Amino acid sequence: MRFDAALPLQSGASLRDYSLSFETYGELNASRSNAVLICHALNASHHVAGVYAGQAKSEGWWDNMIGPGKALDTNKFFVIGINNLGSCFGSTGPMHTNPDTNQIYGADFPVVTVEDWVDAQARLLDALGIQTLAAVMGGSLGGMQTLSWTLQYPDRVRHALVIASAPNLTAENIAFNEVARRAITTDPDFHGGHFYQHGTVPKRGLRIARMIGHITYLSDDVMNEKFGRQLVAASQGDAERNFFFSTLEAEFQIESYLRYQGDKFAEYFDANTYLLITRALDYFDPARAYGGNLSLALARAKAKFLLVSFTTDWRFSPKRSREIVKALLDNKRDVSYAEINAPHGHDAFLLDDARYISVVSSYFNSIEVVA
Amino acid sequence: MRFDAALPLQSGASLRDYSLSFETYGELNASRSNAVLICHALNASHHVAGVYAGQAKSEGWWDNMIGPGKALDTNKFFVIGINNLGSCFGSTGPMHTNPDTNQIYGADFPVVTVEDWVDAQARLLDALGIQTLAAVMGGSLGGMQTLSWTLQYPDRVRHALVIASAPNLTAENIAFNEVARRAITTDPDFHGGHFYQHGTVPKRGLRIARMIGHITYLSDDVMNEKFGRQLVAASQGDAERNFFFSTLEAEFQIESYLRYQGDKFAEYFDANTYLLITRALDYFDPARAYGGNLSLALARAKAKFLLVSFTTDWRFSPKRSREIVKALLDNKRDVSYAEINAPHGHDAFLLDDARYISVVSSYFNSIEVVA
Numbered sequence: 001m002r003f004d005a006a007l008p009l010q011s012g013a014s015l016r017d018y019s020l021s022f023e024t025y026g027e028l029n030a031s032r033s034n035a036v037l038i039c040h041a042l043n044a045s046h047h048v049a050g051v052y053a054g055q056a057k058s059e060g061w062w063d064n065m066i067g068p069g070k071a072l073d074t075n076k077f078f079v080i081g082i083n084n085l086g087s088c089f090g091s092t093g094p095m096h097t098n099p100d101t102n103q104i105y106g107a108d109f110p111v112v113t114v115e116d117w118v119d120a121q122a123r124l125l126d127a128l129g130i131q132t133l134a135a136v137m138g139g140s141l142g143g144m145q146t147l148s149w150t151l152q153y154p155d156r157v158r159h160a161l162v163i164a165s166a167p168n169l170t171a172e173n174i175a176f177n178e179v180a181r182r183a184i185t186t187d188p189d190f191h192g193g194h195f196y197q198h199g200t201v202p203k204r205g206l207r208i209a210r211m212i213g214h215i216t217y218l219s220d221d222v223m224n225e226k227f228g229r230q231l232v233a234a235s236q237g238d239a240e241r242n243f244f245f246s247t248l249e250a251e252f253q254i255e256s257y258l259r260y261q262g263d264k265f266a267e268y269f270d271a272n273t274y275l276l277i278t279r280a281l282d283y284f285d286p287a288r289a290y291g292g293n294l295s296l297a298l299a300r301a302k303a304k305f306l307l308v309s310f311t312t313d314w315r316f317s318p319k320r321s322r323e324i325v326k327a328l329l330d331n332k333r334d335v336s337y338a339e340i341n342a343p344h345g346h347d348a349f350l351l352d353d354a355r356y357i358s359v360v361s362s363y364f365n366s367i368e369v370v371a
Numbered sequence: 372m373r374f375d376a377a378l379p380l381q382s383g384a385s386l387r388d389y390s391l392s393f394e395t396y397g398e399l400n401a402s403r404s405n406a407v408l409i410c411h412a413l414n415a416s417h418h419v420a421g422v423y424a425g426q427a428k429s430e431g432w433w434d435n436m437i438g439p440g441k442a443l444d445t446n447k448f449f450v451i452g453i454n455n456l457g458s459c460f461g462s463t464g465p466m467h468t469n470p471d472t473n474q475i476y477g478a479d480f481p482v483v484t485v486e487d488w489v490d491a492q493a494r495l496l497d498a499l500g501i502q503t504l505a506a507v508m509g510g511s512l513g514g515m516q517t518l519s520w521t522l523q524y525p526d527r528v529r530h531a532l533v534i535a536s537a538p539n540l541t542a543e544n545i546a547f548n549e550v551a552r553r554a555i556t557t558d559p560d561f562h563g564g565h566f567y568q569h570g571t572v573p574k575r576g577l578r579i580a581r582m583i584g585h586i587t588y589l590s591d592d593v594m595n596e597k598f599g600r601q602l603v604a605a606s607q608g609d610a611e612r613n614f615f616f617s618t619l620e621a622e623f624q625i626e627s628y629l630r631y632q633g634d635k636f637a638e639y640f641d642a643n644t645y646l647l648i649t650r651a652l653d654y655f656d657p658a659r660a661y662g663g664n665l666s667l668a669l670a671r672a673k674a675k676f677l678l679v680s681f682t683t684d685w686r687f688s689p690k691r692s693r694e695i696v697k698a699l700l701d702n703k704r705d706v707s708y709a710e711i712n713a714p715h716g717h718d719a720f721l722l723d724d725a726r727y728i729s730v731v732s733s734y735f736n737s738i739e740v741v742a
Contacts, residue, residue: 010616011614011616012616013616107618107619110616111616111617111618168600169600170591170594170595171591171594171595171597171598171599171600171623171625172586172589172591172594172595174600174623174625174626175582175585175586175594175625175626175629176586178582178621178623178625178626178629178630179579179582179583179586179629181618182578182579182582182630182633183554183579185618185619186575186578186579187575188559193619204557204558207553207557208550208553208554208557208579211546211549211550211553212550212583214546215543215546215547215550218543220541220542220543220685223541223542223543223546224541224542224543226542227542228542229539229540229542229545229656229659243382243654245381245382245383245384245481245482246482246650247478247482247552247556247643247646247647247649247650248478248556248564248646250549251653252542252545252549252653254542254545254546254549255545255546255549258546258549258550259549259553262553272618275618275619276618278618279617279618282622282623283614285600288600314591
């Protein structure tokens, strides 16, 4: 959907003549009271559920959670998947043309924040004629958007499902983002973010960024279980082979897995989008305007909350979710919290885990929707 | 010290006409029974203690631990710091000339393992006329060498001090090493490891490698305490400033700290050395030849052991030290183990911590040395 009116951004800049890509699932009811907005994390899009006709492997990124009869039941709810500004999957982003210059934005695409995204999402809802959301849901960075919805538009959100998220990033998380960004921006093919004009793609940097990301999305335990110290040769039926004794060859299976993931990512993800999205993560910090006091910051929220965290998630640890829970309870808000004992690390929020799915399912079942 | 005889390596290759740099502290006693060998980790050298004349900031990397009257008292012990093959701090490495080709080794320097290093160290001791070591001590990768000493030369080691180490790397640790290596080897200035001839240095890759390393050497907690979410501007007296809203500028102090560490490292560390040393870490796995059974692997050891780990060390966690302790106890070896409650992560083994220093001090006090 195209928007003509300029969107003012937190940075002071603004975006005009932009588009937002979105998908919907299920039917909006007569009272327009059954809409659920899904916010995406780093590497995702508006395609949250279902399969595109004729494309067998095109499941939405939260298809295990969302659909007819699923935890978020599209027979009951009208689900909206939205793609954020700055993305490379449809909505206006660095690969598009700046209407002010008729040049590709590239590095000139303005820095967007979680709050900016939520503002843009709210405009989409205005355009769809939806005043109040039955729920907003998101994991990781999507959870930050969900939390921010309850603060920016407290009267438009009845329920907020904040999954595997945090009230802000720790220094360690910022550090990992920064290394990934430096890998991209110091790649000679980056050309200060204007690589499109040079016909290059900073693939080296994107590969490194993705490899770092992958390590932090998994738990140490699941990596040991999945790869351990297995050699590449062992998977080729040569378990007894000695080492290659090479610093260049992939010797261990974890190495070839990471290289594969890096290569794949570099083929489709935009480098400027990566920079923008990691920066949005870094900046999010609703308590900042309240001297770091999260309880004061969350006083505006009126929604009911479900928080979910995963025990082995070291990037967005349960401790961080509990900080949100505590701040909401300090404000006497209605909060449910589930800490799921799952081995998969941060990635768990995207995976099938019976207890996790059932917690979300029960929560959505409890949401009343009047036709 | 120069060695003419070729050193056979685990890979099947060999090194001839090589040198080993070392420093000694204290005096070797008449019975030659008070020698302690110090093995270094990734980013260190033979200069373990003391200050070079006229160079105020040249403290050895373990100077807080080693010296007259210190935990490892050089009034009692004769301490030997050695630099490993493949290093860039003095011993023969990739920056030196290959006697077979009269070209700089570069990427042709053979892959060396922990076992190869220990063999080379043993030859140095032979040359110094030292048959038996009172102790071997090392942290991290140095701890792996220490452990390997007790297996390769069980009759030449009376005591082994294995600090912040592990019986092998986990998949996650290999993964971090691999990302760092890929950052270096995909830097266009790497030239397949023969960058010396091209007059280039793969500094971009070295910077990224060092930034990743730094993150994993620190604990999440100490990073939060030291840097938190503090802005660069706050350190410049402008605490109230808004964000830069930039993906290229260092916005948070943790970012500028990591950039500084990366820049510094890229100025002095050799890229091929980095590859070799991280590979030695990856390969070390004494249990591999015993079907993964560490207890069987350690049956050869005869030394007495002190193991030390640090609670917040997530790169070489206490759990990994306990695996070594258990395997030694399975063999009824004499083992002391201290798990130090320290906030600093893996770096703790290099820092002043009263309990840690006192454990090491007590252990060395208990070692009998007959003049």
